[in-house]
Amino acid sequence: MSSGIDADIALDAAVVLSLGMNRVLGRGAGLAGRGAEALAALAAGRAEARAAALAEVESHERALREVVERNARIEALAETRAKIGAEVPLPDALRPDEQSPDELTAWCAATDRALDEAERHLSEHLAAQVSAQIFAVPAEGLVAGTVPGTPPPGDEDVQRNLERIMTRLLPDAADAERRAVAEAAGLLAGAGTAEEAEGVLQEVRLRIQAANRRTEERRAQERRAAAERDAAEQAEAERRYVLGSITAAFEDMGYEVHAGFETLTAEDGTVTLTKGAWPDHSVRMRVDDAAHVRASMVRERPAESEDDRRVDVEREREWCEAFEAARDRLADAGIRSDVAWRLEPGVRELPVSARPRQTKGRAGQRERHRERHN
Template identity: 65%
Template sequence: MSSGVEADIVLDAAVVLTLGMNRVLGRGGEAAGRGAQLLAALAAGRAEARAAALAEAETYERAVREVLARNARAEELARTRAELDADVPLPAPLTPGEETVAELTAWCAATDRALDTAEARLAGALAARVGEQVFALPDRVAVPERPAAPDARDALERVLARLLPDAAGPDRDAVAAAARLLAAATTAEDADTALTEVRLRVRDANARTRERRADEKRRAERAEAAEQAAAERGYVLEAITTAFEELGYEVHDGFETLTASDGALLLTRGDWPDHSVKMRVEDAGRVRAAMVRGRAARSADDRRLDAEREEEWCAAFERARTRLAASGVASEVTWRLDPGVHELPVGDPARQTGTRGGRRERGRERREL
């Protein structure tokens, strides 16, 4: 980008953590309060207080995420319970609020035990259902050639109890089909062969279920990463907007065909009738800016005015960097074009594509972090 500047951006860990907590739990409650403490300590420049607040918040955030993971597991088991119409108690979800880290950790440990018990009972309910569906024959299936062998139905239910309760319908059907072979077995050898097939199908079904769980977890992690990246870029955009508005610029969302979601901003001033600055934030990691003219320069006076405006802009950019640093947005200039080196490009004279009301609303949200 000609006639401009590029800078790499690094968000302070306190900002990143605060955005994550507020995104997960919303802007109310304990998480938002801790986030506000973090930013207050950061703004005050108290290194020791900031480090202590950050460490405390990181510990709290980990505990909160553990709670949310248990809530999600309980929700999944609740869906399985409803599908099986099983009378299996599940622990109530917890919405973190005033609890200490120790209390949250203790809740997670107790909930783990309850969820493990519930999952085992649901697996037993599934095994019993499959067994009831399969054995339309007498209540017990005898194995005459091996009278000392375990009862076929009891052996089947022990194997079926290993089937994960959230196994997919096709996997359950495959297991049931193998179980029906056992119900029809008339010899010990046939029974052993059928039971072995049930074991293999249970093993395969569980493997696919665990793979599906892992896929769902990866999708959730990717979605969370995308949401966090969007929150971070939004924070940077709002911080830039606030910094330059405080320096006397008007900041508009988007320019040309771009929108604010693309990280594009247009900076103007009332005393700059022919000049503006196009700025774009790329993935909250880099900012690019360039001064443009609304019409082509026509004289030496125009080009001299260009250089003056570029000097003003460069000085304002440095002042804005200081303001951004106070908000936890550190920047390092990686490329700069000195004023007057190149003729300014001509940009779109249209100045505003966004609304100041939207920016004021986002500003309120940012101040509530």
């Protein structure tokens, strides 16, 4: 944009953390209680109160993230349990609401123990399935791809060793990985000597190691994907917060704020500011990723006289003053802006808007603003 202002944006830590908490809790864009207290303390210059409130927000947000991770693990193990047909109890997922950080942390610790126990039982169940099929013991839900046959010499010891080795296989290994392990174990049916049986067990060990490695890689990939989704959702929440705060600030100063779409959540983050006393002028503002804001005053029709250009300068000065006032309001909302570039009024002829001005009234804009923050 030309003939305007270019500023960098930085969100206060209380805003960032509170928006993250609100996403986990499933609430709207309004700040969580302690986050709002931290902002109020910041505005009042009460450093000690702010530090205490912010520390509590950080602790709560961290605990909520831990809960989200445990809930994801519960869901993954439930899928594994259904896939292998095991009857293994799992803890219920937690829907955090009014719990304190200490309560959430205690739940996570207890859930970790329960999930470790459940994972161990799932691995034992899978090991018993494969062992039962290899040694022709009837069982339900056996792993496909193995052929029962004559037990090898010392079959009881071999069976115990197989079950012990099989318990190392992660229960959420992919179907192909489990089949590869089961196929190797199936070779025990043809082992005629203890040495041959040991050779087969060694192959089972190697395949389990490979299966576990690939399973861990998949888990890590899923964690990275979840982190990327979380980062994208956080960025969107921050962008919505900045747009909503900008809207509120300028509406309170008598401007009408319009978007090119039905709401202020347009993908490009562009809004238009107008005033009833500005028949020929408006301001185009664009917010990029809640980190950068650019604004430019434009004309609705070409300037035709010196008087038009004089009015342009007056409107530009008015807009610059309004922007500075808005910066103070945004600072109270935890949005700091540092002007990187500014074009002073009258330096350049105002560009003419290529898009017609929208006519939605201020009441409609305020109604949408309230909806976003409820």
